[in-house]
Amino acid sequence: MKDAIFAALMFLFACRTAAAQGPDALQQAPDFELPYATKDSVARTPLRLSTLIGSANIVLAFYPADWSPGCTREACTFRDAFAGFDSLQAIVLGISGDYVWSHHAWAQHHNLPFRLLSDHRLEVARLYSSYNEKSDQARRTVFVVDKKGRIAYRDLEYSVADESDFQRLRQVLEALR
Secondary structure, eight states, X not given: OHHHHHHHHHHHHHHHTTTSOSOOTTSBOOOOEEOEEOSSOBXXXXXXXXXXXXXXXXXXXXXXXXXXXXXXXXXXXXXXXXXXXXHTTEEEEXXXXXXXXXXXXXXXXXXXXXXXXXXXXXXXXXXXXXXXTTTTEEOOEEEEEOTTSBEEEEETTOOSSSSHHHHHHHHHHHHHO
16 A cells, blocks of 8 residues: 555656656666765765665755755755654755855754755756756755665755645655655
8 A cells, every 4th residue: 555655656746847857756866976064064075875775765955055045944944854854764965066165054054964965066966957057056856765776756846935845755755664
């Protein structure tokens, strides 16, 4: 029953963004390696996505820039739900083109409990169809990589305007648990 619900949810969410490029639902997530920061430090070694596969479901949350109102709202929503993500066996990774030093200061300022990855050349954003050519920044998109390394969900039009996109993300994570 749980698998049927999960499959139906994935189909609905895949249809929502079917016209876009990038990895589709059920495809293997493209691997990458990026430097990152947390509220406590700037990491000395980059994070490779493949090293997290199998340990938890992974939320890749692309966003345009640290310190902007919409991105702050998104990050704080993830922060406030972080304990719940842990119970859902999910890891959150925020990804933008900002440098790790900005990430570190922003994470400290807002007490963000997850890693913020620096995709300064926006190569990973391009790989995941999360690049905004007009602004030369990452677009606000969300992907879930399951424990097998496959794209379980993608939302290429993720919005912080209301909580419905966040609630859909949470439903997917609950189905994957």
